Amino acid sequence: MHTAGVTDVAFPESICHRCVYLRLVTSGKGSQFLMCRNPALPKYPPQPVRSCVGFTAKA
Numbered sequence: 001m002h003t004a005g006v007t008d009v010a011f012p013e014s015i016c017h018r019c020v021y022l023r024l025v026t027s028g029k030g031s032q033f034l035m036c037r038n039p040a041l042p043k044y045p046p047q048p049v050r051s052c053v054g055f056t057a058k059a
């Protein structure tokens, strides 16, 4: 049984959640990781990201 709901999101304050490059990854243990798919940037930037040169807002 999960203690955290699946709708709980890691680092809700991160601007990555509003960026087209974000991919949310959930581990087998249920931990959530914010993966960046912008090829010019590290896959796992230190969170929470508050400003980013690659930020591209979702439509």
Ligand code: SF4
Pocket: 015, 016, 019, 020, 021, 022, 023, 035, 036, 037, 038, 041, 045, 049, 052, 053, 054, 055, 056
């Ligand atoms: S480009 Fe920047 S803001 Fe967008 S997901 Fe990657 S790290 Fe986050």
